[in-house]
Amino acid sequence: MNWLVGNLDLIFELAVEHVRLSIPPIVLGFLISIPLGWLAFRFRLTRGLLLTVAGLLYTIPSLALFVILPPVLGISFLSELNITIALTIYAVAILARSVADALDSVDPAVRQSATAVGYGPWRRFWGVEFPLAGPVILAGLRVAAVSTVSLVTVGILIGVESLGYLFTNGLQRGILVEVFAGLIGTMLLALLFDLMLVLAGRLLMPWTRASALTPSPSARVVTAVQV
Amino acid sequence: MIEFRDVRKEFPDGTVAVEHFSLVIPSRETTVLVGSSGSGKTTLLRMINRMVDPSSGAVEIDGENVLEIDPVRLRRRIGYVMQNSGLLPHRKVVDNIATVPLLNGTPKRQARERALQLMDTVGLDRAMADRYPSQLSGGQQQRVGVARGLAVDPNILLMDEPFGAVDPIVRADLQQELRRLQQSLGKTVVFVTHDIDEAFLLGDQVVILQQGGRIAQRGTPAEILAAPADDFVATFIGADRGKRELRVREVGGRRVLVDGDGRPAGVLTETP
Amino acid sequence: MIEFRDVRKEFPDGTVAVEHFSLVIPSRETTVLVGSSGSGKTTLLRMINRMVDPSSGAVEIDGENVLEIDPVRLRRRIGYVMQNSGLLPHRKVVDNIATVPLLNGTPKRQARERALQLMDTVGLDRAMADRYPSQLSGGQQQRVGVARGLAVDPNILLMDEPFGAVDPIVRADLQQELRRLQQSLGKTVVFVTHDIDEAFLLGDQVVILQQGGRIAQRGTPAEILAAPADDFVATFIGADRGKRELRVREVGGRRVLVDGDGRPAGVLTETP
Amino acid sequence: DPLAPDTGSGGAGNDETIVVGSQAYYSNEIIAEIYAQALENAGLEVERQFNIGQRDAYIPSLESGEVDLFPEYTGNLLQFYDPEATATTPDEVYSALTEALPEGLTALEQSAATDQDSYNVTAAFAEANGVSSIADLAGIPDLTLGGNAELEERPYGPAGLQSVYGVTVGFNATGDTTVDALVEGQIDIANVYSADPRIQTEDLVTLEDPEGLFLASNVVPIANADVADEISDVINAISEAMTAEDLVDLNVKSTVDEQSADDIATEWLTDKGLLD
Amino acid sequence: MNLIADALAWLFSPDRLQGGNPIPLRFGEHLFYTFLSVIIAAAIAVPLGYVIGHTGRGRNIAVALSGAARALPSFGLILLLVLLIGTTRAPLAAVIAFVLLAIPSILAGAYAGVEAVDRRTIDAARAMGMTEWQILRKVEIPLGLPLLIGGLRSAALQVVATATLAAYVGLGGLGIYLFRGISLRTYDEMLGSALLIATLALALDTVFALTQHLVVPRGVTAGRVKDDRSTSSRRRAGAGTPAVTGKG
Numbered sequence A: 001m002n003w004l005v006g007n008l009d010l011i012f013e014l015a016v017e018h019v020r021l022s023i024p025p026i027v028l029g030f031l032i033s034i035p036l037g038w039l040a041f042r043f044r045l046t047r048g049l050l051l052t053v054a055g056l057l058y059t060i061p062s063l064a065l066f067v068i069l070p071p072v073l074g075i076s077f078l079s080e081l082n083i084t085i086a087l088t089i090y091a092v093a094i095l096a097r098s099v100a101d102a103l104d105s106v107d108p109a110v111r112q113s114a115t116a117v118g119y120g121p122w123r124r125f126w127g128v129e130f131p132l133a134g135p136v137i138l139a140g141l142r143v144a145a146v147s148t149v150s151l152v153t154v155g156i157l158i159g160v161e162s163l164g165y166l167f168t169n170g171l172q173r174g175i176l177v178e179v180f181a182g183l184i185g186t187m188l189l190a191l192l193f194d195l196m197l198v199l200a201g202r203l204l205m206p207w208t209r210a211s212a213l214t215p216s217p218s219a220r221v222v223t224a225v226q227v
Numbered sequence B, C: 001m002i003e004f005r006d007v008r009k010e011f012p013d014g015t016v017a018v019e020h021f022s023l024v025i026p027s028r029e030t031t032v033l034v035g036s037s038g039s040g041k042t043t044l045l046r047m048i049n050r051m052v053d054p055s056s057g058a059v060e061i062d063g064e065n066v067l068e069i070d071p072v073r074l075r076r077r078i079g080y081v082m083q084n085s086g087l088l089p090h091r092k093v094v095d096n097i098a099t100v101p102l103l104n105g106t107p108k109r110q111a112r113e114r115a116l117q118l119m120d121t122v123g124l125d126r127a128m129a130d131r132y133p134s135q136l137s138g139g140q141q142q143r144v145g146v147a148r149g150l151a152v153d154p155n156i157l158l159m160d161e162p163f164g165a166v167d168p169i170v171r172a173d174l175q176q177e178l179r180r181l182q183q184s185l186g187k188t189v190v191f192v193t194h195d196i197d198e199a200f201l202l203g204d205q206v207v208i209l210q211q212g213g214r215i216a217q218r219g220t221p222a223e224i225l226a227a228p229a230d231d232f233v234a235t236f237i238g239a240d241r242g243k244r245e246l247r248v249r250e251v252g253g254r255r256v257l258v259d260g261d262g263r264p265a266g267v268l269t270e271t272p
Numbered sequence D: 001d002p003l004a005p006d007t008g009s010g011g012a013g014n015d016e017t018i019v020v021g022s023q024a025y026y027s028n029e030i031i032a033e034i035y036a037q038a039l040e041n042a043g044l045e046v047e048r049q050f051n052i053g054q055r056d057a058y059i060p061s062l063e064s065g066e067v068d069l070f071p072e073y074t075g076n077l078l079q080f081y082d083p084e085a086t087a088t089t090p091d092e093v094y095s096a097l098t099e100a101l102p103e104g105l106t107a108l109e110q111s112a113a114t115d116q117d118s119y120n121v122t123a124a125f126a127e128a129n130g131v132s133s134i135a136d137l138a139g140i141p142d143l144t145l146g147g148n149a150e151l152e153e154r155p156y157g158p159a160g161l162q163s164v165y166g167v168t169v170g171f172n173a174t175g176d177t178t179v180d181a182l183v184e185g186q187i188d189i190a191n192v193y194s195a196d197p198r199i200q201t202e203d204l205v206t207l208e209d210p211e212g213l214f215l216a217s218n219v220v221p222i223a224n225a226d227v228a229d230e231i232s233d234v235i236n237a238i239s240e241a242m243t244a245e246d247l248v249d250l251n252v253k254s255t256v257d258e259q260s261a262d263d264i265a266t267e268w269l270t271d272k273g274l275l276d
Numbered sequence E: 001m002n003l004i005a006d007a008l009a010w011l012f013s014p015d016r017l018q019g020g021n022p023i024p025l026r027f028g029e030h031l032f033y034t035f036l037s038v039i040i041a042a043a044i045a046v047p048l049g050y051v052i053g054h055t056g057r058g059r060n061i062a063v064a065l066s067g068a069a070r071a072l073p074s075f076g077l078i079l080l081l082v083l084l085i086g087t088t089r090a091p092l093a094a095v096i097a098f099v100l101l102a103i104p105s106i107l108a109g110a111y112a113g114v115e116a117v118d119r120r121t122i123d124a125a126r127a128m129g130m131t132e133w134q135i136l137r138k139v140e141i142p143l144g145l146p147l148l149i150g151g152l153r154s155a156a157l158q159v160v161a162t163a164t165l166a167a168y169v170g171l172g173g174l175g176i177y178l179f180r181g182i183s184l185r186t187y188d189e190m191l192g193s194a195l196l197i198a199t200l201a202l203a204l205d206t207v208f209a210l211t212q213h214l215v216v217p218r219g220v221t222a223g224r225v226k227d228d229r230s231t232s233s234r235r236r237a238g239a240g241t242p243a244v245t246g247k248g
């Protein structure tokens, strides 16, 4: 407890650093995933290829990826860029699939009807398909954000400071509270990101909040089973 | 007038949906395409607004081949109503109705004003204007769909099983509403259904389709009923099951018309 | 005989689906419950095989309160067919049909043999026996559903909108098939639909329900048609729209019966 | 080349800011923090690049000028540059180090404080086997040495024990948990930094090193030659003031009292009258 | 790309089979920890997941749990448990951490699998007179198997990744080379072992993917008769894969 009282500034500084490291991969991952997800959604062939590659990349343990990337990309091992790129790759791996699934989830009838009333392809994508894909994309974005915040901590093992510093430093000094603070801090940050995304979703997608007049048939079936 | 001239459609996967199809659809009347699943009704309907382009043959509107019209512009001129309404779930009712005028650049205020008027036309309470489609019942959604189809005051209204998904009672209501509307608006309506009763109810001209868009029979409902062209038509309209052969039976002092199976179809009100 | 005595069902969320419902369902006949969405048809049907238990009142089968019968045993004695067939997607057609006999311990060989016979009964080609449900058309799936419902040779067959999801032509086929079956098997069939035409076609007794399971009218189809009990029934069966009031008109030398709107309903074959 | 340091920040060209680095080791970080605070007190702009990892990781950054100042340990650093080095006493090591340092790096004055690798056993083990020096280990069967993973490759690791003292050991990479592993009996000999407070708190016996397997390792500030003159007065004063006891004391404050490096540094500088 | 050649040279050098850290030993350790933890986690999570999926009770808790688990930094969790349980019992602490990390995905796979079964199918099964146990055993489990395997798959990958980090507290496994490489800045070792770990993860992933493919009940894969344009066959988005949990 001693430690906690004396180190609130440190925790705060590290948290700020942690946030700073977390944002670029999430934002970049999101931006990159839109065209990739669209490609995967639009063309069967690219879908298989893209999602397989994404899945494989996601499979590689983070620390290993931090080490493999620099020689492949010709960047410095110590560089923050390394972490940013690695975490962006993970975010893309999650989000490209989400975007593809999300576009898939758009009712084809709505897509058809938008075409039928005279939407051109570009306008239809941004005015109809993308917003309607929103809820599923958001779900993916939440997963990506939370997992990015959690993965940033591994960066400490190659010298990139974040709340992960509290893990190694706490272990060396044998201070349980310090490690615990790192753990809780990271989870709180993740929660914060999640909350902000949920709020942003509410704000940007008001129709998802509108409660249906009649329960949808599937919802009714579910309740019927619980008798 | 809409004219199909020896139209054929083969989809990229090799399915031939429609072949040797020719038909004249007169203006200001309702033409109903009726046929079972896969007979090519939707495909034919969509050729009119270029959602599908024919592989060969031509579709003309007032003498102009549709292939010469830019599809986006063409579609904005033609109303289209489909099953499940096809409303944009993320737009309020009023914005859904105003979609096409807005796409065409009509000022927002004006478009919304017109949308509210259309809500009156199709019998929707203006109080629903700010709801999202999911907050409406199926029947109300279909009304919004019709209102949207009418928003640019099109000469042509295409309707693809617009009432297929609603409850029979609501459907009967919507059918009546459409008849009323059509009497006052006088659009060229092309209506697709696979319900022969609906076809007989709504169609000035009824076209019965077989697989591949082959026309089994074309005529007014009474013509078809009086003289089914062949066995297929007879089966389709239920004549072969005796469903259309009605006999009179006394029940409780009233003259009930029963079909071949003894199932009642109605009550006779007037002797010949 | 199945009897409902002043049955009431309130769901845990407070919805009162059915209230003060009493009805006698005679044996070896088809009773159709018809009404619009949410009127409690499914709830009532499911009280018979204890998929739903009444909050108060009693449901009796041949004088025995179903609450005194173990639900699993009860259900194995009662056939149940529902919309979308509810087949097990990971079992072949023949195994789906044989499910309940197998649960009851019938030897596999015998159960399959019986399943194949049932496929004949419901008009399914035996060649489909080794397919999976997803490899069948909707209509075929429903036939499998019916065969499965018949597999234990139950006295009671419950059918919840069994043909709601299939194409009208296939539906007409299945309806005919069911009539034929019923004539030869003589089960007690309780059939739920919201299509009044289907109710009139299949029901020996038709029960028209309003919200909350209130019985608006009960009787044979002809009785209901001849004398609708009230405005609700009149609307429901289309009498108020003149749909059931037929007049005779000459078309091409035949006497066509037309309704209030001038839409044809059939051809008169025999004068009173 | 991924081994090349990042040139994104700091750099020798940047005259205004002194970049102070530290290892990913709390004790080293405290010293670095002391340097940083003292420099700030002297009116210089300071950037902290702490937690860079092991020597092999940060030396390139130091050589390239990405980092300007780094608290080091004379013996370990000398061995890094010259694995064959024979010097053992603090002064010998220091002068050998000044020789061995590449151009561009300057060793400022070394401090009396030492923090060197040392081999430790539990008091019970020492008594039972009668050992007080590494040499006494020779002949004891089935010994296991524990330490960081990289110890296995170091000249003073298992190979050095064998060649210098004829002691045969197995190796267990116990990392940051070495002391606990020793106390629990998983290993017999632990490589612990001599200023580690747990040598006292856990009642360990540090084995003597008569053959000089370990070089004397005094705290020494290594600076980039470009800034060495500018900062030498401030930093040398710190080396002068810091005693061996001070270092253990600083470590105790960190691990037992759980104080932050920041506070510990301020407190020490204030005590020594180095802040104004 | 020279570095990669060096890394491969390190990896395939005969030295890797000798000394204190032979690769086969570390590889075996890594797999051992992975399978042990996944098996323990499965023993806990699968029955629990089935209960949740079948009854629908506790679902919200399970969802919240897997959400929280995704936010849990696995490296921090190991260090915390090591400090709590004692550094010398690091293997125990690590296995507990792995199990904790593996449970949410497996739980999600188990209940999502059961839940993804069409409610109408279950309703029909009950109406036919299946007991609850029969419904679970004959309908829900076989139809939910692919999603369960999916859950085991992400759990295993999660553990493989985290076991790498566990070398930091002296657990052994393949991470040991990675940490030593990073400390010594020996790039061939770092990269070589990273490649080895990545390969292990990919191989494991492939095995699970194949299994997942194999356990899809026939009939679910069997082709639709025709016209899969129909909207009814569209799966609920996201229902196909259990929620991805965190990674290490």
Ligand SMILES: Nc1ncnc2c1ncn2[C@@H]1O[C@H](COP(=O)(O)OP(=O)(O)OP(=O)(O)O)[C@@H](O)[C@H]1O
Pocket: B011, B012, B013, B015, B016, B017, B035, B036, B037, B038, B039, B040, B041, B042, B043, B044, B194, E227
């Ligand atoms: N995009 C397409 N690609 C391939 N085949 C298609 C496509 N659209 C339609 N078809 C096929 O063309 C035929 C006619 O289809 P269409 O949708 O026009 O029938 P329909 O009469 O509208 O049927 P329904 O009553 O089921 O709506 C069918 O065999 C259908 O499978």
Ligand SMILES: Nc1ncnc2c1ncn2[C@@H]1O[C@H](COP(=O)(O)OP(=O)(O)OP(=O)(O)O)[C@@H](O)[C@H]1O
Pocket: A220, A223, A224, A225, A226, A227, C011, C012, C013, C015, C016, C017, C035, C036, C037, C038, C039, C040, C041, C042, C043, C044, C194
């Ligand atoms: N498990 C349940 N929990 C809460 N309310 C329910 C449940 N099952 C049905 N209800 C409600 O009870 C009422 C009657 O439902 P029921 O399913 O019996 O109607 P139905 O006549 O079969 O309708 P449909 O034609 O749509 O199938 C409805 O208002 C419905 O929302």
Ligand SMILES: [Mg+2]
Pocket: B041, B042, B043, B160
């Ligand atoms: Mg169609």
Ligand SMILES: [Mg+2]
Pocket: C041, C042, C043, C160
């Ligand atoms: Mg129902």
